[in-house]
Each structure stands twice: as structure tokens, then as C-alpha cells.
Amino acid sequence: MSADLEEGPDLQLDFSKLANASQPQVLPCAVQDAATGEVILVAYVNEAALARALETRSAVFWSTSRNELWEKGATSGETFDLVEVRVNCEQNSLLYRVRPRRGGICHTKNLTGAPRNCFYRRLDFDTGALVHLDP
């Protein structure tokens, strides 16, 4: 992952994401901080990930890039309590409402060294550039 893609101001959306998912048996899952209401991640969940999430009451996903169970924070320590799981009308997407045990959910960090939440940039409507919300 290039620094520009993750840190730069240019919009470089990866519209091929789903086409390349070699594990298609997944649902998109919006992840929301239950206390602040902030949407902090959109990830993927398959049956195994959901089962593990319910078993551990933690945020567990399926990594479509590594093709493996992604127990959030297992290595970084930034784990998340699973407060609530919601299902949409057509049962083809999920919402995890979570509570951070420690810090942000993103693998990127802000200038203070703290993990961010993943949606740390907004698209400026006038310039088309990405604006950092947590530089």
C-alpha cells in the first residue's frame, strides 16, 4: 500500500475491489463506535467471522486480502468489544456497533502515533481533494 494512496490528497478509489475478492462469500459490514456514533471501518464478514465475533463478543472480520479470519487487534492490541450486530432489510449487509478497548481501528496512525479510525479523510466538494480530519 503506497503512502500516497493512504496519505495523499488525491482520490484514487479502487473500484476493482470486489472483482478481486477471491473469497466472495462475504457481506460488507459497517463498523460504528457505539459511544461516539462515528463510522470507523467498512470490512467484510463471512459465516466463520460472524460466528467467531459472536463467540468472543469482539469485532472479527474476514480479510479478503489475506483470505483469513481477521480478529481485529489480535496482533496490534487494538481490540473492540462487540456491543450490537444489526442486519439490513435484505440481509445482505451488516452493522457492527463496537466499543474500543484501547484505540483506533485503522492500521494507519496520526502524527501523534495513535491509530486512527479508517474514515479520516473527507472529499472536498469544491476541489475534489481529500482533506485530512485526523492528520
Add this chain to the structure above:
Amino acid sequence: MSADLEEGPDLQLDFSKLANASQPQVLPCAVQDAATGEVILVAYVNEAALARALETRSAVFWSTSRNELWEKGATSGETFDLVEVRVNCEQNSLLYRVRPRRGGICHTKNLTGAPRNCFYRRLDFDTGALVHLDP
């Protein structure tokens, strides 16, 4: 879409969703009410949908079932102002922060006849059943 799937208490997740997407050039997009913080929908956005959303400052998606631009509320009247667009770290998902001009975003309605938001059911951790939040 069966009533049971949309209204019933049983978990019937459609894990084949992405496998069947015949328009793979899309990103998952979490949609959040900017005023209440509620996550009201997870949908898909392609380049054309994002361009149209920015042009109209409205919530516009790509319908992966109909394979067409989905200008939310064009027929129902439930349109949504696009307040902010956020992009995640890897630029492979989106967050639309929106303001409803009238009502809920879902095609389902509650008992009062009002359109709901899509995540109107939570998964009961003890029973595994879905519990209505807006019956």
C-alpha cells in the same frame, strides 16, 4: 424478496451477495444520517454514481441488482442531501453522510407506514433471533 426475509426473526444472511454482483466495479458505501449518527444503509457506489452524487449533492448509488444508477428517492420522494463523503485508508470503501429531506431510506415501512432506516433489526446475542427496533 420474501416477507420472512425482511420481516421475520430468523437470521438468513445472503453470503453470496458479492459473488453474484454482475457489476463488480463498485465500492461498498456506508450511509450515515449526519444529524443522528445512525447508520441507515450500506450500498454500492461506482464511478458514475459518485460523479452523479457530487453533481447533485444527493445520495446516489449503483444498484447491483438492477445494474443501473440508483438516484435514491427519485421515485419514492425520499431523497437525501449529501452532506459529506469520506474515504477509508485504502480507498476501497466510502462513507456518505447524508441529511434526509423527508423520511427513512429503506423500501420497507414500519407499522405507521413510514419508511424505515435499513438496519432496523438487531441480532439477539442470546437467542440468535433478529429483534425489530422499528416494527
